[in-house]
Amino acid sequence: MKLLLYGLNYAPELTGTGKYTAEMAEALAARGHEVHVVCAPPYYPAWRVAAGWSAWRYGREVRGGVTVRRAPLWVPSHPRGATRVAHLASFALTSILPMLAQWRWHPDVVIAIAPTLLCAPAALALAHATRARAWLHVQDFEVDAAFGLGLLVQPHAARVAHAFERAVLHRFDVVSSISPKMVERLLMLGVEPSRVLCLPNWVDVTTIRPLDRASVYRQTLGISDDEKVVLYAGNMGAKQGLEHLVSAAALLERRTDIRFVFCGDGLLREEVARQCAGLANCVLIGLQPAAQLNELLNVADVHVLPQRADAADLVMPSKLAGMMASGRAIVAMAREGTQLADTLAGRAVVVEPDDGPALARAIEAVADDAQMRARLGESARRYAMQAFSPDAVMERLEQRLYGALIDRTGPETETSARTFRPPR
The missing domain is CATH 3.40.50.2000 (Glycogen Phosphorylase B;)
Structure with missing residues (x-):
């Protein structure tokens, strides 16, 4: 054809x-x-x-x-x-x-x-x-x-x-x-x-999969074994609600064992860099080669998916499939009843959009609970294999x-x- x-x-x-x-x-x-x-x-x-x-x-x-x-x-x-x-x-x-x-x-x-x-x-x-x-x-x-x-x-x-x-x-x-x-x-x-x-x-679930070892990005980024990594990887634009993630990072700066990694590019990258410049718990890196995507996604202990309320259900985040396939825990912003919330029900911790403090509390709770992280990651991985x-x-x-x-x-x-x- x-x-x-x-x-x-x-x-x-x-x-x-x-x-x-x-x-x-x-x-x-x-x-x-x-x-x-x-x-x-x-x-x-x-x-x-x-x-x-x-x-x-x-x-x-x-x-x-x-x-x-x-x-x-x-x-x-x-x-x-x-x-x-x-x-x-x-x-x-x-x-x-x-x-x-x-x-x-x-x-x-x-x-x-x-x-x-x-x-x-x-x-x-x-x-x-x-x-x-x-x-x-x-x-x-x-x-x-x-x-x-x-x-x-x-x-x-x-x-x-x-x-x-x-x-x-x-x-x-x-x-x-x-x-x-x-x-x-x-x-x-x-x-x-x-x-x-x-x-x-x-998502190719054979290429994007959980690793049985630490990601090479831990060494590349100078992240110690006792730190929990909160990863955002994707476009840095208006509809992502990255200001809420920066706000959460600021609220959790007291936690020296939680590191935020922002990976991507876009219209708001310079603004995100400016806001993160004074935060010791934040690292900002550019888009990584496609061949390194699985290593990048596996550096996360917690994936985070911020979102603006006015973007709900207008788009379905394309990064979600890879996050779920990596088998790592996810914290996301989504309104109840939206497609994103329905997809993540039982497979992630979901908070309301536009609420930085709620996002910070959810990230901290997941970072502190290894069993929750494992359970959520396994559930997300199973869903990715079935649906994506x-x-x-x-x-x-x-x-x-x-x-x-x-x-x-x-x-x-x-x-x-x-x-x-x-x-x-």
């Missing part, structure tokens, strides 16, 4: 949507499909184009068996409101050219990745022109998130954005998202149940891809679709 993935973010980005889009593309290529990708040069989460890449030139490469075409984009140093919209629009416009180049290739399915919905019209147009099926995979509800986090505030803009969102969603043959609550949101927006699919983010297996998720994706292709023209296409199926 010929599959075109169209989205802003892609490898070698190490976090967020780009990581999962690349893994999806390469997994589908490994299953025997011909996969093309149209994306931007890597820039996230640092919000600057990575060294060795150009923000202003088109490019083409083959990565992991996938043909990748890069389109230019503008990356603002301070993406807020209008500048963020201009950033997304720049890619939506420049990517039209490589999308037009796919017309002769004639993909069977065009898969658009949201964010950004601004790319949806080009995806729909190409699918219509080539008689391909159109699929939208929603990693973030970017419209809700933009207004919930105060990035966009004008009521008129809200009405226009929500109208555009609804119009786009109704035109795709398949619309998928990464959690049951996000699928419920799609249904509330009027997407027909028959066109909706839950496709959670995954890449083979299970990819099998579900592939089956729906074949189903979408068969639905396109009926029995004739069904016969053709069967010939596409790679040998197992």
Whole structure:
């Protein structure tokens, strides 16, 4: 089957949507499909184009068996409101050219990745022109998130954005998202149940697994054997609520046996560094190589997942699967009744968002109880193995891809679709 993935973010980005889009593309290529990708040069989460890449030139490469075409984009140093919209629009416009180049290739399915919905019209147009099926995979509800986090505030803009969102969603043959609550949101927006699919983010539980020894990062970071490590690893942006974790670290500075490690990059990294500068119990490091991810996750005695209340259920944290697969205890911020709280029930200690003192108390309690840490870690690991297996998720994706292709023209296409199926 010929599959075109169209989205802003892609490898070698190490976090967020780009990581999962690349893994999806390469997994589908490994299953025997011909996969093309149209994306931007890597820039996230640092919000600057990575060294060795150009923000202003088109490019083409083959990565992991996938043909990748890069389109230019503008990356603002301070993406807020209008500048963020201009950033997304720049890619939506420049990517039209490589999308037009796919017309002769004639993909069977065009898969658009949201964010950004601004790319949806080009995806729909190409699918219509080539008689391909159109699929939208929603990693973030970017419209809700933009207004919930105060990035966009004008009521008129809200009405226009929500109208555009609804119009786009109704035109795709398949619309998928990464959690049951996000699928419920799609249904509330009027997407027909028959066109909706839950496709959670995954983690390779054979690569991310508990270690039977101390992580090499303990020595690298100068952490003694009697210290408990509280780890945050991921994007340092507005919706993460990192100010609450810094607040918790300040409240626990009296505990010389608890060390906070902040690992990542993003818009708020400099602010986090400034706030942590006066705290003796904090260490700040940049994004680490993908090959070292398991060592990094295993340095934690306690993983911590802060969150702002206004971001609840607008996104499902992509870092969660790796945290759970590592078999380490988790302390998270989540509102009762949200997908995150439901997922972590009995597998983590959960406190309300936006409550730094409650987060500090929970971290201290878990750090002081080795049996609790072991019990929570084992429970989280079991859940990850059941729910986040890449083979299970990819099998579900592939089956729906074949189903979408068969639905396109009926029995004739069904016969053709069967010939596409790679040998197992």
